[in-house]
Amino acid sequence: MVEIPEHLLKRSQAARSKSEGGDDEGGEAADTPTAEAGGGGAAEEPAQEAVASQASPASPASPATPPASTPAPPREVTVAEAKALVAPAIDLVGVGEVPYPEADQSEIAGGIKEVVTSGAPKWLVLAFVVLPVIAMVYLGQFSSGVRCGQAGKLNVGDDGQLIACDGSALPEPGADVSKKGPDGKAVFEKQCAACHGATGQGGVGLPLSKANNTTLLKDFPEAASQVEFVKKGNAAFPDGWGANKNPARGSMPAFGSILSPDELEAVVAYERTLAGG
Amino acid sequence: MGLWSSDAAAISCRVPEIEGRALTEEPEVSESSNSDSGSRGDSAAKLYLVLSGIWLAVGAVIGFLAAAQLIYPDLLGGLSFLAYGRAQSMFLDAILYGWLSMALTAAAIYVVPRLCGTSLVAEAALKGNALLWFLGTLAGICAIGAGFGGGQQFLEFPIYIAAVLVISSLVTAAAVVGTILKRAEPQIYPSLWYFGLAVIALPIMIVAANLPIYAGVGQSTQANFYAQNVAGLWLLAAGIGAVYYFIPKIAGAPLYSRRIAMVGFWSLVIFWVFTGQIRGIFGPGQESLQSIAIAFSIVSAIPVWTVLSNLSRSLKGRWGTVGRSVPVRFFVAGGGLLFLYSLMMPLGALRSSQQIVGLTDFLLGNTELLLIGGLSCWAAGSVYEVIPRVTGRQWVSTSLANWHLGLTVVGVVTLAAGAWVGGAVTGFIWQAGATNAKPVVTGSAWQGVAEPLRWFSTMRVVGIAIVAVAALVFLTNLVRTVMGGELGARERLVPFDDAGEGEKRESAPAVLVASAVIFGLGLWLAVSLPVANESFTTPTKLGNERQVAAPNLDTPEAKGRLIYAREGCWNCHTQVVRPVEADAYLGAVSVPGDYAFDDPQMMGTRRIGPDLTHFAGRDGTKDADALIAHLKDPHETADWSVMPSYSHLSDEEMQNLVSYLSTLK
Numbered sequence: 001m002v003e004i005p006e007h008l009l010k011r012s013q014a015a016r017s018k019s020e021g022g023d024d025e026g027g028e029a030a031d032t033p034t035a036e037a038g039g040g041g042a043a044e045e046p047a048q049e050a051v052a053s054q055a056s057p058a059s060p061a062s063p064a065t066p067p068a069s070t071p072a073p074p075r076e077v078t079v080a081e082a083k084a085l086v087a088p089a090i091d092l093v094g095v096g097e098v099p100y101p102e103a104d105q106s107e108i109a110g111g112i113k114e115v116v117t118s119g120a121p122k123w124l125v126l127a128f129v130v131l132p133v134i135a136m137v138y139l140g141q142f143s144s145g146v147r148c149g150q151a152g153k154l155n156v157g158d159d160g161q162l163i164a165c166d167g168s169a170l171p172e173p174g175a176d177v178s179k180k181g182p183d184g185k186a187v188f189e190k191q192c193a194a195c196h197g198a199t200g201q202g203g204v205g206l207p208l209s210k211a212n213n214t215t216l217l218k219d220f221p222e223a224a225s226q227v228e229f230v231k232k233g234n235a236a237f238p239d240g241w242g243a244n245k246n247p248a249r250g251s252m253p254a255f256g257s258i259l260s261p262d263e264l265e266a267v268v269a270y271e272r273t274l275a276g277g
Numbered sequence: 278m279g280l281w282s283s284d285a286a287a288i289s290c291r292v293p294e295i296e297g298r299a300l301t302e303e304p305e306v307s308e309s310s311n312s313d314s315g316s317r318g319d320s321a322a323k324l325y326l327v328l329s330g331i332w333l334a335v336g337a338v339i340g341f342l343a344a345a346q347l348i349y350p351d352l353l354g355g356l357s358f359l360a361y362g363r364a365q366s367m368f369l370d371a372i373l374y375g376w377l378s379m380a381l382t383a384a385a386i387y388v389v390p391r392l393c394g395t396s397l398v399a400e401a402a403l404k405g406n407a408l409l410w411f412l413g414t415l416a417g418i419c420a421i422g423a424g425f426g427g428g429q430q431f432l433e434f435p436i437y438i439a440a441v442l443v444i445s446s447l448v449t450a451a452a453v454v455g456t457i458l459k460r461a462e463p464q465i466y467p468s469l470w471y472f473g474l475a476v477i478a479l480p481i482m483i484v485a486a487n488l489p490i491y492a493g494v495g496q497s498t499q500a501n502f503y504a505q506n507v508a509g510l511w512l513l514a515a516g517i518g519a520v521y522y523f524i525p526k527i528a529g530a531p532l533y534s535r536r537i538a539m540v541g542f543w544s545l546v547i548f549w550v551f552t553g554q555i556r557g558i559f560g561p562g563q564e565s566l567q568s569i570a571i572a573f574s575i576v577s578a579i580p581v582w583t584v585l586s587n588l589s590r591s592l593k594g595r596w597g598t599v600g601r602s603v604p605v606r607f608f609v610a611g612g613g614l615l616f617l618y619s620l621m622m623p624l625g626a627l628r629s630s631q632q633i634v635g636l637t638d639f640l641l642g643n644t645e646l647l648l649i650g651g652l653s654c655w656a657a658g659s660v661y662e663v664i665p666r667v668t669g670r671q672w673v674s675t676s677l678a679n680w681h682l683g684l685t686v687v688g689v690v691t692l693a694a695g696a697w698v699g700g701a702v703t704g705f706i707w708q709a710g711a712t713n714a715k716p717v718v719t720g721s722a723w724q725g726v727a728e729p730l731r732w733f734s735t736m737r738v739v740g741i742a743i744v745a746v747a748a749l750v751f752l753t754n755l756v757r758t759v760m761g762g763e764l765g766a767r768e769r770l771v772p773f774d775d776a777g778e779g780e781k782r783e784s785a786p787a788v789l790v791a792s793a794v795i796f797g798l799g800l801w802l803a804v805s806l807p808v809a810n811e812s813f814t815t816p817t818k819l820g821n822e823r824q825v826a827a828p829n830l831d832t833p834e835a836k837g838r839l840i841y842a843r844e845g846c847w848n849c850h851t852q853v854v855r856p857v858e859a860d861a862y863l864g865a866v867s868v869p870g871d872y873a874f875d876d877p878q879m880m881g882t883r884r885i886g887p888d889l890t891h892f893a894g895r896d897g898t899k900d901a902d903a904l905i906a907h908l909k910d911p912h913e914t915a916d917w918s919v920m921p922s923y924s925h926l927s928d929e930e931m932q933n934l935v936s937y938l939s940t941l942k
Contacts, residue, residue: 120540151628152632
C-alpha cells in the first residue's frame, strides 16, 4: 500500500502539465486513447502532493488499479486499459488533500466524513444578520396593515370600487387624464389657508369663497390677471391692484419665487372654484 | 465504442472508500451475482429512477404542447385531452409528482441505508410502492386530461388518487424513518435529517391540502401553503439531502461543516413553512399572513445559501477533479439555479413588485426555475450517480449527459426569463391602462395585452422545447444504459457493522419531532387561521348571489362550475380583484365573503386572459348565444385571441357553463 506504482506517478505529472495547458472534456479520450487522456484529472493542487498523502494508511490506493500491467509507453496503451486507469486516477487526486484536522472529522457509514468543528464563512454569518433585519424592517413597515399609497395599494370605496387615496374616484374609462397637474387644493391649504382661511372664509387676507361674499371674480375677471397678482403680491401694484385698482391693504405676499407656474395656475383655478366661478 | 467506454469511465468517477474498513469486499462485476445489493435499497431505487426518467420526458413534451398552444391555439385541432387548460396542469404535475418526486425518493432510499450502515427496511414493499406511485401519478394525469381535474395548482388530482399518493408516500416515510431508527451508525449525518423531514412532511401536506374543511379563501390559503411547501419541504429538502451525500462522496472530501448543515436545516423548517401566502399577495386572504410570508421569503435564501457555501467549501481545491464528474456538474449547475431562485423568490413576493407582476407569468417563471431548473438538476445528478451503482452498468454516453445538462440550463433560463420579462411587461401594460384611463383589462381591449405577450410566449415555447429535447436525450441515455450499458461499475459495498459499544447515539426522534413541531405550526397557521376570522365565512351579498353554484347543489350553475374547474379555465382566468392600479376597472375589489360558497376555489394565480370575477356584470357582456359561439370558436370574433376552442363540450355542458358564468356578477 505504501508504494505508488511508477506509472501512476508519471500519469499524474502528465495530467498536471496537461491541465495547466488548459485541457478539458473527457471526451477527447476517444481521439487519443492514451493513458494521459484518461488520467487528465486536472488537479489544482500539485498532483505529487496528493500522491504522497495517498500513501497514508488512512487512504489506501484503490485496488482496482492494475498493478504493473501497463508499463508500456503511453502511446501504446489500449482503450480498455486507458479506461481502467481513469477511476483510480481520480481517486488518487481526490484523497489526501484534507485541509481539516483529522481530529475534528467524524466518520459516518457509507464512506462519508464530516467536519464537526468548522463554522460558517463570514459572508454567511453576515447574511444571517442582514436578511432577518431586512425582513423585520419589512414587517415593521406593514405592522398596522397595508395603508393606502404603500406599495401601490389603493383605497376601496363603500361600494367596493377602487378609489384613489384622497377619496376621489378613478377617472372614467376614456376620460382625458393627460393634463393632470399639481393639486390646487393642496397648494392652497399649504400656502394660503393661514391668511385666507381653510375654506376661504378670510382672515388676515380677504375672503375668497362665495359663501363669504368674495369680490375675487370682480377684481379678476380673467384668471391670467389673478395669476399675475398672486405671483407679484399687492406691493407690486402701487397704482392699485385688480380691475378696480384696489389700494393695498395689509400684505399679500409675492409667490412667484415660491410656487412653480403650474402650481400658481392650479391654486388660482382652485380659488376661482371656491369663489363660485 | 471507444468514445463511449472512455467517456463512461469518466462519468461515474469512482469514489474512494476513505476509511480502511471500506475495502474488504471485492468489486462485483456481474449483475446476477449481486444478491446482497438489494438490501441497500438498490433494486427499489433502480425502479424509481427508470420510472422517473419517463415522467421527465412525458412532462416536458406535454409542457411543450401546452406552451405552443399559446401561439397556435388550434395546434391540436380541438383535442380536448391536451387542451391548454388541462395540459398546463398535466405538465407541472408530471414534473412534480412524476419526475422530481420519484427521482428524489430513489435518492432517499439509496442514500439512507448507506448512511445508516444498515439495510433498507421493507425493500420489497418499496418496489411495489414505486409502481403504486407511478400508477397513481399516471392515473392522476390521465384524469386531468380526461376532464376529471380539480381547480387548484398541484391539487388537480381527484381525491381518491390523492389518497393513493398519500398511501404510497406513507410507505416511503415508514421505510426511510424505520431505516434511520434502526441504524447501526450512531451519528446522524445531515442528509438523514433532510430526508427524514422530507418523507414525513409529504404525506402530511397532501392530506392537509386535501382536507375538505374550507371553501373560498380558506381553501386558497391551504392551496398556497401546499404549492409552496411541496416544493420546499419535500423536494428541496430531499434534494439537499441528496447533494449533502453525493458531493462529499464523489469528491472524497469531508463535509465542510456539520454546524452549517444543521443551521441550514432548521432555517429551512422555520422559514420556508411560512412562505406559502406569497402566492396570494393583495388577494382577499389575511394581510398579516401575507406580510409574514413576504418577510420569510426574504430569509428563505439562508437555507439555500448554507448548502451552497458548505459544499463549495468541501469542494475547495478539488474543482478541477470533480468538475469532470457528470453528477457534480449537474449539482453545481443546480446550485447556481437555486441561488438565482433564492433571489427571485422575494423579488416576486414584495408588495412593491407584486403591484406590477402579481398574477402575471412572473410567479410561474419562479416555479419553473425551481422545479425544472434547480431541483431537476439536482435530481438528475443523483440519477447519473446512482444508476451505475444500482445496475452495475456504465452510462453509455457522457456526451449525451453533457447535452442534457447544457440544454436543460439554457432551456429553463429561456423559459423562466420569458415569464419574468413577459410578466413585467404585462403588469406595466395593465397599470398604464389604468393611469391613462384606457383600460385594457377586459373585453376586446385585451388585445393590447395579448399581442405583446405573444412575443414572450414564443420565447417560452423555444425554452420548453429545449427542455423537452434535453429530457428526451436523458431518457434515451437512461434506457440504453439500463438495458445494455457496459457492466463493471458496481460499487464496492461496505459491510454492515454494529453500532460501536459505548458510542453516544444521536437521537433521531428528537430532530424529527422538533422539526415536525415547527412544520406543524406553519401548517396550523395556514389551515386554521382562516377559520378564526368570521369575515372569511360570512357570505357577502355577492357571495349569496353566487350560492346557486355551490358544490352541494344540483343546479346548472353548480355543474357548470365543475366544468370550469376541470377544463382548467382558472389556468388563464383569475377570479380576484386586488386593490392595486393594475386591477382598476375590473369592478368591486374582492373580499373573502364573496367566495363563501366557492368549492373548489378558483381564484387562480395567473391572468393571461381577462379576469372573470365580475364578468357577467360588465357593460357589453355577450348574451348566452353569443357567449356559446365565443366559447366554441373564440377566434371568429377575435383573431388575436389565444383562447382554445371548447367545441368539445356537449350542448348541455355548454349551457351549464354559461349558466355558471352568468353568476359572476
